Amino acid sequence: MRITNHPVLDEFPKGRQVRFTLDGNEMQGYEGEPIAAALRAAGIMVHRHTAKLDQPRGIFCAIGRCTDCVMIVDGKPNVRTCVTPLREGMKIQTQYGVRGKE
């Protein structure tokens, strides 16, 4: 189920199909759509795990206001994937606490 329209963020652009990786696994999405939309279309609901209790988190506000969708994108932690456009070749990692799994 792909999110293509958002009541606050409006319609997402649908560019060409691009490849990216999630935790080393190759995936596909559309250039310009939010990373979270591409993940959701692939059935990925967990974006990070909390630092203290290791609880899973995913899309919550979907407008860039909370931190539930943060992931490590191209080595940079705490990227809000619900408002970050997807680009070809992005390396996306599930975030555990403030970093990736070691």
Ligand code: FES
């Ligand atoms: S879901 Fe709240 S910032 Fe992305």
